[in-house]
Amino acid sequence: MNILITGGSGFIGSNLVRLLLAERPEWRIVNLDKLTYAGNAENLADLAGNPRYRFVRGDISNGELVAELIRSEHIDAVMHLAAESHVDRSILSPAIFIETNVRGTQVLLEAARELEVKRFLHVSTDEVYGSLGPTGFFTEETPLDPSSPYSASKAGSDLLALAYAHTFKMNVTVTRCSNNYGPYQFPEKLIPLMIANALRDRPLPVYGDGMNVRDWIHVEDHCRGLLAALEQGKAGQVYNFGASSERHNIEIVKAVLRLLGKPESLIEYVKDRPGHDRRYAIDAAKAKRELGWAPRHRFEDALAATVAWYGEHRGWWERILTGEYLKYYEKQYGVR
Numbered sequence: 001m002n003i004l005i006t007g008g009s010g011f012i013g014s015n016l017v018r019l020l021l022a023e024r025p026e027w028r029i030v031n032l033d034k035l036t037y038a039g040n041a042e043n044l045a046d047l048a049g050n051p052r053y054r055f056v057r058g059d060i061s062n063g064e065l066v067a068e069l070i071r072s073e074h075i076d077a078v079m080h081l082a083a084e085s086h087v088d089r090s091i092l093s094p095a096i097f098i099e100t101n102v103r104g105t106q107v108l109l110e111a112a113r114e115l116e117v118k119r120f121l122h123v124s125t126d127e128v129y130g131s132l133g134p135t136g137f138f139t140e141e142t143p144l145d146p147s148s149p150y151s152a153s154k155a156g157s158d159l160l161a162l163a164y165a166h167t168f169k170m171n172v173t174v175t176r177c178s179n180n181y182g183p184y185q186f187p188e189k190l191i192p193l194m195i196a197n198a199l200r201d202r203p204l205p206v207y208g209d210g211m212n213v214r215d216w217i218h219v220e221d222h223c224r225g226l227l228a229a230l231e232q233g234k235a236g237q238v239y240n241f242g243a244s245s246e247r248h249n250i251e252i253v254k255a256v257l258r259l260l261g262k263p264e265s266l267i268e269y270v271k272d273r274p275g276h277d278r279r280y281a282i283d284a285a286k287a288k289r290e291l292g293w294a295p296r297h298r299f300e301d302a303l304a305a306t307v308a309w310y311g312e313h314r315g316w317w318e319r320i321l322t323g324e325y326l327k328y329y330e331k332q333y334g335v336r
């Protein structure tokens with residue numbers, strides 16, 4: 001099998017490339033990534049020279065490039081992760097989210113259709129379902145009700161992927177996962193942001209009252225789900241992934257401080273994100289039943305391992321926290 005992974009130099013993509021190389025020794029991976037601010041060639045630098053891996057720098061919205069890659073690399077399956085992925089940035093600058101997440105997905109689907117690629121996995125998020133009240137869970141039947149330009153652009157791409165399955169009988173499957181954490185996550189996202197700030201004794205900015213709930217899953221569990229969905233998922237179907245680990249944001253922040261032995265006085269409540277979804281929680285029964293998938297990581301242990309990873313890989317995230325990122329951080333939180 002020759003697999004085209006888009007966005008393989010990002011957080012989930014780089015973990016997925018490693019998992020597939022280890023778990024499927026007969027597969028070859030081509031990683032198409034534009035290396036935006038969120039993509040980092042360092043994440044997979046150790047794979048240089050591996051005959052089962054090739055990196056191509058390029059944009060998924062470039063139809064000619066995508067078609068040429070699919071043709072010349074004899075691609076059997078596409079695992080599509082490339083996206084603009086940060087809600088706060090989608091509030092600051094929505095246009096690129098439509099360009100990459102909606103149009104880029106359509107360009108990929110079209111190339112896959114023309115060249116008769118056998119399998120297409122579209123990787124999406126539970127954020128397309130909107131916000132929950134204090135009870136209940138998102139199932140695959142929950143109506144789409146996205147709140148942010150990010151989640152609206154992902155919902156648009158999901159609908160395109162499902163329309164290609166329906167109209168063109170393409171073998172397309174959509175997955176929707178809850179919030180991921182683990183190694184190589186860009187330090188603008190909640191958990192690595194809190195770890196990086198705590199390690200440098202900087203204030204930890206917490207939106208609103210800190211009582212928003214997210215349902216956390218370790219990135220490796222998500223990647224195993226993606227592999228199961230690629231191999232066993234049905235065309236035109238959606239599968240939710242989540243690990244039943246609902247936590248208030250403030251609980252996570254306090255847990256990070258505890259693990260690092262830092263004081264809670266570092267917490268700084270800041271103005272809430274506009275349109276901030278209150279609660280996400282996933283019902284992953286369908287993935288468990290139909291894909292034989294189940295999460296392996298326990299939240300408290302995996303969070304401790306993640307905190308340790310950021311402590312041991314300080315150079316990795318310190319090299320990111322420069323230039324463009326500092327400008328973004330200042331715009332977002334009003335301080336450097």
Ligand code: NAD
Nearest residue numbers: 007009010011012034035036038039059060082083085180
């Ligand atoms: P990320 O921001 O860390 O990585 C995205 C990658 O896509 C980067 O390497 C970037 O360079 C690349 N990219 C962006 N625009 C591109 C373009 N036009 N052409 C080619 N490459 C481009 O994101 P992530 O957290 O790894 O998320 C990956 C996917 O999983 C996204 O589709 C996201 O919506 C989805 N997802 C993420 C989470 C989460 O908690 N992080 C949860 C559910 C679903």
